[in-house]
Amino acid sequence: MKAITFIAITLLAGAIAGTILGAINQVVVEPYIDHAIELEMLQQNTTAQSGQVITNPAEFAAYRFWQKGGEIIAGTILGLSIGSLYGIVFAYTRGSISGTNNNKKKALIVAGIMWLVLFLMPALKYPPNPPAVGNPETIYYRQSLYVAFLAISGFSALGLAFLYRKMMVASSNNTKKKVIIIPSAVYAAIMAGAYLAMPANPDPINAPIDLVIGFRITSAITISMFWAVLGVIFGALWDKANFISNKIAARHNCNSS
Amino acid sequence: MLVNNEITKKTSAEGVPRIAVGILLGVLAFGVFIVGFDQGEMLGFTVPADGSEGNEPGTNWAHEFYHDMRHAAGFPCH
Ligand SMILES: [Zn+2]
Numbered sequence: 001m002k003a004i005t006f007i008a009i010t011l012l013a014g015a016i017a018g019t020i021l022g023a024i025n026q027v028v029v030e031p032y033i034d035h036a037i038e039l040e041m042l043q044q045n046t047t048a049q050s051g052q053v054i055t056n057p058a059e060f061a062a063y064r065f066w067q068k069g070g071e072i073i074a075g076t077i078l079g080l081s082i083g084s085l086y087g088i089v090f091a092y093t094r095g096s097i098s099g100t101n102n103n104k105k106k107a108l109i110v111a112g113i114m115w116l117v118l119f120l121m122p123a124l125k126y127p128p129n130p131p132a133v134g135n136p137e138t139i140y141y142r143q144s145l146y147v148a149f150l151a152i153s154g155f156s157a158l159g160l161a162f163l164y165r166k167m168m169v170a171s172s173n174n175t176k177k178k179v180i181i182i183p184s185a186v187y188a189a190i191m192a193g194a195y196l197a198m199p200a201n202p203d204p205i206n207a208p209i210d211l212v213i214g215f216r217i218t219s220a221i222t223i224s225m226f227w228a229v230l231g232v233i234f235g236a237l238w239d240k241a242n243f244i245s246n247k248i249a250a251r252h253n254c255n256s257s
Numbered sequence: 258m259l260v261n262n263e264i265t266k267k268t269s270a271e272g273v274p275r276i277a278v279g280i281l282l283g284v285l286a287f288g289v290f291i292v293g294f295d296q297g298e299m300l301g302f303t304v305p306a307d308g309s310e311g312n313e314p315g316t317n318w319a320h321e322f323y324h325d326m327r328h329a330a331g332f333p334c335h
Binding site (some may be wrong): 002003006007008010019024025029030033048063066067068071074075076080081082084087088091092105119122123126127128129130131133134136137140142145146147164204215219220222223 | 268272273274276277278280281282285286287288289291292293294296299306321322323324326327328331332333334335
């Protein structure tokens with residue numbers, strides 16, 4: 001596949017999946033964010049320690065309208081960027097995925113693994129919070145914790161993927177299926193260690209627990225759906241692009257010979 | 258046709274074009290930073306939505322723009 005084709009299908013799949021995520025969040029996750037921001041405004045108005053209180057309801061509605069619309073475009077941008085990483089990982093790993101020759105299946109397997117490594121693991125340690133939870137003064141500290149945990153998960157998975165590939169090459173045919181066990185176990189051990197060793201989120205949860213849990217569940221569902229959609233669309237586009245480029249190559253061969 | 262497939266198979270593992278990887282990594286870094294982490298460093302020059310200074314969360318239009326997605330995607334926010 002040509003570089004330009006690869007870039008195009010990667011960006012297209014990411015943009016579509018991300019835009020769908022932003023659009024679905026409008027319906028599924030936004031009610032929780034709306035509620036959380038209302039609570040936050042109430043808190044700020046009663047304590048009056050912040051200079052940025054927005055009391056005018058019309059102004060507030062316009063501001064929320066802006067944030068919600070932004071979420072769709074932010075979804076597209078996030079989809080483009082996560083999709084880019086996904087495309088690279090797929091291109092490098094699809095040759096090592098055993099058990100199937102179906103690119104659509106492989107695309108879903110890669111999406112599933114990346115969902116586990118890049119979303120589920122950090123979310124278990126540092127669960128997503130709605131607005132109204134979180135102290136602005138700890139944001140850099142919380143970002144460092146999140147990035148550190150994400151990096152441990154991501155780089156462990158990357159290193160173990162190389163180990164897996166080496167072990168696959170070295171193993172005999174009837175042990176190939178068992179090769180996955182060791183890298184998986186090592187990954188689980190590293191993540192369990194990191195989970196226990198890393199400090200917890202320093203901020204107390206001072207919003208209603210129903211709101212926080214509802215937000216966490218709905219946002220986890222839509223992000224998981226994003227990864228699934230990304231895998232399905234990318235797999236379909238990859239097959240389509242391969243089919244077309246093979247056809248062109250075949251025609252070219254006929255003409256030149 | 259068969260020969261052609263053989264060739265693509267052999268190069269599939271490492272035959273990923275470097276230029277494509279570079280471009281995509283750039284998109285990754287830029288997108289994840291502005292949606293997930295920017296606290297006004299990169300987009301802080303933009304005009305705040307409410308005419309204030311734009312340093313705190315809630316006053317910078319670019320922040321408003323990606324704010325809800327940042328929460329919904331599980332990144333730490335305010
Ligand atoms: Zn926030």
